[in-house]
Amino acid sequence: MPNNKSWVFAAQCDSILGTVDVCTHFMAQNCLYIDEIQSFDDKTDVGFFIRIAFRPEGDDFDAATFGALFQPQADRFNMTWSLTAPDHRERVAIMVSKYDHCLNDLLYRYRTGNMLDIEIPLIISNHPDLQGLAEWHDIPYYHLPISKDTKPAQEAKIRELLEQYDIDLVVLARYMQVMSPAMCEYLDGWAINIHHSLLPGFKGAKPYHQAWAKGAKMVGATAHYINNDLDEGPIITQGIQDVDHTFYPEDLVRVGQDVERVVLAKAVRLHVSKRVFLSGGRTVVLKG
């Protein structure tokens, strides 16, 4: 599932005969060469999902014309779709508190282009601690402290910033605040959180301490979309690490951080390469 320098078409609709054909026949007729195609039909929820990476055979391809021609076809199937250019880089806002392991990993990949072609126009935090790291990467850092009383104002400010910077995706890279229902709803479907347990196990606070108390022999991390249900949004990807009796809770925290950053980076990569689709409370991830 490496990086791909093709155009990416992604779509979903109900399962009806012809859903694949309406996309692929259009592409053949418009001289768009298909590099890679994956589709999936969820037989339980009766949904169809497709991702096509393609390259125009000629030089005169443009997205607007594609849209104008394809939309009528899509309408026949009630299909929602998106088209992403090969050089497109998603605009990602990162939110953090004090932990820097996930931020450091994302910034490293951002800086070097390693497995993650994104823009990071800003970093938002309720603490000042990670400002230096942001500055070294020349990324604006917004310190928006929060208290019970200022929460509505702080969240309003965050929304303002996300809109001002034209953000496509919000990444909660260990942002240790419970957001208001309104804020969760606002972020529904375009914000990824990393939770430091293999959800739904060890929900809530201090999952590593819970894992230690239970004598768990593995700790994990889960990247999921934000929705109204705290720590219950659709899961994108998960990872684990073997542990044993020699790990005290503070050791689990440390070793778990390596899992968290790998899992979060992978989820962001899957999302920005248009491989993740929402299907009810679950996700379809077309990996190729």
Added chain:
Amino acid sequence: MPNNKSWVFAAQCDSILGTVDVCTHFMAQNCLYIDEIQSFDDKTDVGFFIRIAFRPEGDDFDAATFGALFQPQADRFNMTWSLTAPDHRERVAIMVSKYDHCLNDLLYRYRTGNMLDIEIPLIISNHPDLQGLAEWHDIPYYHLPISKDTKPAQEAKIRELLEQYDIDLVVLARYMQVMSPAMCEYLDGWAINIHHSLLPGFKGAKPYHQAWAKGAKMVGATAHYINNDLDEGPIITQGIQDVDHTFYPEDLVRVGQDVERVVLAKAVRLHVSKRVFLSGGRTVVLKG
């Protein structure tokens, strides 16, 4: 952590200065060569655990003399200990219902000696289905059907069989019955169960269906000792398998079975090689 043809000494007691020395000095003085030693101190629960694999340098070693000489030393530390001969094979009773994947794996290892040096004097089941498999391996198969009314009698019969066959360890290889509190207490510390989820996630019935409903991207299995707290006994080992949206619940069941049998066989191997110690509700597993 391969098989080992040494004598194995295993012990535990409170953490006090000299706990290692009382064992190792005794061995040096009695010309017992230490092949491998591991100890661990649980700083939270203040417990000491040690496992020593050794070979006598002379030919005249016998366990009775070892015991007679060592017991007074052990008494000074309130130490409980065991000594296991190189040719000792634990007597393991296997309990099953209808699923045969774990039983088949254990019998294969039993038959070939692959990674599991045990005796299997009998198999007990509440169903007749797996009798043929048992017979091909020349192992007595006791079909003890169970209903709400006959449960006390059936459990009494099981206890009788375990005692008659002089069983060291009971393995619940997908025995799909909830046992009575009295039976659980009877088996406390010498019965291993395999649960088809990464406990404490997805406790109780139909864990694979729960995992599917949550859109989990990994399914797991947990081998644990039986105690009074259903699905909550001390965890010995765990394993996982990556899955994705293409797995329906019945697929998770199938792929999970491969994890279950590997995890259960590993737990039995760890137990019979005297590497597992109980420490409160958790285990210490000295792997070497």
Added chain:
Amino acid sequence: MPNNKSWVFAAQCDSILGTVDVCTHFMAQNCLYIDEIQSFDDKTDVGFFIRIAFRPEGDDFDAATFGALFQPQADRFNMTWSLTAPDHRERVAIMVSKYDHCLNDLLYRYRTGNMLDIEIPLIISNHPDLQGLAEWHDIPYYHLPISKDTKPAQEAKIRELLEQYDIDLVVLARYMQVMSPAMCEYLDGWAINIHHSLLPGFKGAKPYHQAWAKGAKMVGATAHYINNDLDEGPIITQGIQDVDHTFYPEDLVRVGQDVERVVLAKAVRLHVSKRVFLSGGRTVVLKG
């Protein structure tokens, strides 16, 4: 990548505009509903590979009509293709010597249908040892001993049996004989071998002993197609197991056997579900 009860269409040809469309448009026009589609273009070797799982919407679908209608389309692209019915079970011949770990695993899956829907019409061995295992599964066992002088005759007999039993796939489940070039050529593309190392590391004899001598911290296994180049046929899948200094060569052999059987079963499953394509000396495995 679970089992699938759809028809499976698999094809490959050179990369030219329209290769996807010629398949998918045909299916739409013939009321064949696509459950799952994957394609891949190898940009290096300029090859196109596609796998489509579909279900006819009506009841009157038959393979012969499909073929008659589709072949002219395929001809336009020089496309080779196959169609596999949902209830088709590949006829697999297993060849063994004395080791039974791979055979036991394949027979278990065959017997229970666990992750492997195949027929096993016969087992061939150069030793009599595993006859009992075959008999318990009611599978004919051909003991064809081999010596330097009898090798041509023995291989001729094997070919005769494979033809007599109308075999689709030959699985060398630790068949410890180097076959003649003519035999290798005969089996090219329809025989899977399991090699007990992570090829191309530790080629040839006694790979676990080589791994021990090098102090390797992992041992692996490789399932690959047979071709003329000993231990060098196209790789289908690989697996590994962590090891450490406590594993002597004989321990590596034992722990490696668990990897071998998992890797071999997975390769057979991928092959019979028509997910593996040959692309020069490498494979394309469309996993979904």
Added chain:
Amino acid sequence: MPNNKSWVFAAQCDSILGTVDVCTHFMAQNCLYIDEIQSFDDKTDVGFFIRIAFRPEGDDFDAATFGALFQPQADRFNMTWSLTAPDHRERVAIMVSKYDHCLNDLLYRYRTGNMLDIEIPLIISNHPDLQGLAEWHDIPYYHLPISKDTKPAQEAKIRELLEQYDIDLVVLARYMQVMSPAMCEYLDGWAINIHHSLLPGFKGAKPYHQAWAKGAKMVGATAHYINNDLDEGPIITQGIQDVDHTFYPEDLVRVGQDVERVVLAKAVRLHVSKRVFLSGGRTVVLKG
């Protein structure tokens, strides 16, 4: 195998009766409480290896007195040993060329103390590229360019710096130079290299390209000590990553970098926690 705030005693000698006792009895007599002990006897090479983590019960412990008292005991067994204080931080020199993924990871762990308690007094490179990264971490960066003619002078300068900075361990974090035999000999046993393949597979140049050409389904990395035999020094640890046909050589390079940095950081952690012992051309790693 988490971090440990105990003193660490590590020793090795030939296998003779009493090797454990000479260490543990001494500790009991000197009121040193053993937190954790592991030993191993290599039955092939007849060597004994032990690691003991301990805490003095009193406040008056000092290493010099320990040494003065213990040395005569060690002499009886021809035992080489070391003692490491709980607050000791190994002085590690990092050598790099242009790739920064391993350096970035080591610096992150150094800066945050995550799973790696070390000092990094200097960074040496044959290229200027990574100077900015070093400076942000306030670490002196020595740019020592190299050509065929200047190699002896450059290596002499490196040795001078390692001595000037009193370095305990050299880490070649993708230092892309073949060092002279004299330099290799000088670094024998105290320099760790990361090789971007699962050695001994794909030795030498461009291992990811080799892996691609062979159609490997896994790529790996190996951390090993430097010795005279290029890419053949004793292996400390290895890691792998699954890949498939969609990965072109440049994708393997990228995904492999994540394995390399994890494997290298782990090897450094094992080394500085005194868990790695040399045993002929192999290593014994006492993990606990």
